[in-house]
Amino acid sequence: MQKNENTSLVTKTVLFAAISTIGFLTSCTTKPAIIEGTKANTVEKLAMGKTVFENSCAKCHDLPNPVDHSAQDWVGIMNSMAPKAKLNDAQHAIVYDYIVSVKK
Ligand code: HEC
Numbered sequence: 786m787q788k789n790e791n792t793s794l795v796t797k798t799v800l801f802a803a804i805s806t807i808g809f810l811t812s813c814t815t816k817p818a819i820i821e822g823t824k825a826n827t828v829e830k831l832a833m834g835k836t837v838f839e840n841s842c843a844k845c846h847d848l849p850n851p852v853d854h855s856a857q858d859w860v861g862i863m864n865s866m867a868p869k870a871k872l873n874d875a876q877h878a879i880v881y882d883y884i885v886s887v888k889k
Pocket residue numbers: 838841842843844845846849854862863865866867869870871872880
């Protein structure tokens with residue numbers, strides 16, 4: 786019995802060390818991805834902005850067409866519509882970026 790308990794303690798210690806190592810390695814390998822990934826992040830953010838736009842901005846009226854207003858006008862429109870659509874600041878920003886990206 787005593788021997789088994791010791792074995793299981795060793796197993797637990799080894800497992801804990803392995804999990805810590807994996808966690809450490811993961812935290813190291815994800816950092817360069819964030820630094821390099823600026824362009825991919827932008828593409829992802831625009832895709833997220835599109836999704837939020839399509840899901841949030843057609844509830845009260847038809848989905849607006851980004852080309853109907855200037856980028857400048859969209860600042861004001863988003864300032865009045867983001868609270869109506871209950872967007873947080875991050876969603877407000879990605880929806881605006883998506884709208885402006887469609888116009889180009
Ligand atoms: C809770 C309802 C509601 C939601 C959600 C909503 N809108 Fe509106 N929207 C309105 C109303 C009401 C008007 C017309 C009156 C006004 O301009 O405030 C309007 C008008 C507009 C107009 C026309 C503005 C103009 O000056 O011609 C645009 C563009 C627009 N919304 C975009 C959006 C976008 C983008 C979203 C998503 C972020 C959104 N709306 C979400 C209610 C809403």
